[in-house]
Amino acid sequence: MATLRQRREKWWFARIQWRDEYRQKREKEVPLRTTSEAVALGLLSEVNRAEKYIIKGTISDIYNYFPWLNEMGHSKVARFTLKDAITEWMNRRIKMGIRPKTLKINKLGLTHFTSMVGNSCPLEAVKTEHIDNFVDYLEDRSLSNTSINMHLRTIKAMFRYYWKRERLNKIPMIEQLKVEESPPIYITDDEFQAIMDLAWLDRFYKRVFYFYRETGLRLRETFISTLDGNWLDIPNLSKGKRPRSIELNKSLIEIYNELMTWHENCGLLDPGRHLSKKLKKSLRSIGASEDKRFHSLRHTFAVRRIVENVSIYKIQKMMGHISVTTTERYAKMELKRLKRDFPSISGAFQNPMKYALEDTQLEDTGEGKYSFVEDRMLN
Numbered sequence: 001m002a003t004l005r006q007r008r009e010k011w012w013f014a015r016i017q018w019r020d021e022y023r024q025k026r027e028k029e030v031p032l033r034t035t036s037e038a039v040a041l042g043l044l045s046e047v048n049r050a051e052k053y054i055i056k057g058t059i060s061d062i063y064n065y066f067p068w069l070n071e072m073g074h075s076k077v078a079r080f081t082l083k084d085a086i087t088e089w090m091n092r093r094i095k096m097g098i099r100p101k102t103l104k105i106n107k108l109g110l111t112h113f114t115s116m117v118g119n120s121c122p123l124e125a126v127k128t129e130h131i132d133n134f135v136d137y138l139e140d141r142s143l144s145n146t147s148i149n150m151h152l153r154t155i156k157a158m159f160r161y162y163w164k165r166e167r168l169n170k171i172p173m174i175e176q177l178k179v180e181e182s183p184p185i186y187i188t189d190d191e192f193q194a195i196m197d198l199a200w201l202d203r204f205y206k207r208v209f210y211f212y213r214e215t216g217l218r219l220r221e222t223f224i225s226t227l228d229g230n231w232l233d234i235p236n237l238s239k240g241k242r243p244r245s246i247e248l249n250k251s252l253i254e255i256y257n258e259l260m261t262w263h264e265n266c267g268l269l270d271p272g273r274h275l276s277k278k279l280k281k282s283l284r285s286i287g288a289s290e291d292k293r294f295h296s297l298r299h300t301f302a303v304r305r306i307v308e309n310v311s312i313y314k315i316q317k318m319m320g321h322i323s324v325t326t327t328e329r330y331a332k333m334e335l336k337r338l339k340r341d342f343p344s345i346s347g348a349f350q351n352p353m354k355y356a357l358e359d360t361q362l363e364d365t366g367e368g369k370y371s372f373v374e375d376r377m378l379n
Helices: 037-056 082-095 100-117 128-140 145-164 189-196 203-215 250-265 271-285 296-307 312-319 324-331 335-341
Strands: 003-007 011-019 025-031 226-228 231-234 244-247
Touching (some): 011 037, 025 037, 082 100, 100 128, 100 145, 128 145, 189 203, 203 250, 203 296, 244 312, 296 312, 296 335
Antiparallel strands (some): 231 244
């Protein structure tokens, strides 16, 4: 609380004292411009109401704030608005080296939020009611619960940033919406073989799809990786945010080199998108579910390792998951179904010749078809 102080036995001042983040003693005096103690006591209550804003720096110019100190005769508050908060927070995240894709997601969520609340709303004025209205706002735009939660995490991260720096007294309640966990969507042996049998699909793409199924790499991780002998080194620029290495066999090394040569010479603005669309077209050609896409090859890698009884912790490292909890979703799947979907590695052969192992490395069979090879990753 501010205290009264009289100078030269005449003029009264309100003195505010506090300690900063470095525990250094700080002091601010507000001239009350009166010689009357009774009047000074009345003005002191005004100073006390503004004390926390003076300490935070929200009120930096007391002569423009307190009416008895400015010619306008009313208070002017330097409000820290949502617009100010967003600008400062985003600039901070850029300096921290946050990935451009994450920054883009943050910006989208904050744009939605200010569209609903308003740019000029003071940061400290945002209440739980605003968050609830924000959720309704996003639901009205048909966003899924997963997308809404993503934007809520952005808002919460920004508020925590200012709360940790003592520029907010409290954070509004921000609760995540319930999202039903969906099982991994994979490509069965029969479906993969059907893709390999497509007459119109170029041999190159068949080899590439096989490469991704056998490595579990994310679509664009291949293009930022480097080959060191038999090891493919993936830097920490990918989604997992930590480097990892996987060992390739001879067949996979050949496909990797072929893919990288294509990447350097294809002339496409987004080679990854091109590969994704090619697989989607292939999946539609064989009548596969619309839910299946390029990332399904990564899921396929994981569930095949489950069928092979590979340790969940080993699968975690191979896939680059930060937490084993992410990997455990594959272990929750019904093993009976997986073994039926992957007879080539489970021993549950319906037709032994259909999944016969070959050393052709996806070479032409003479009839324009391919039989996918069971060359496994060396673990």
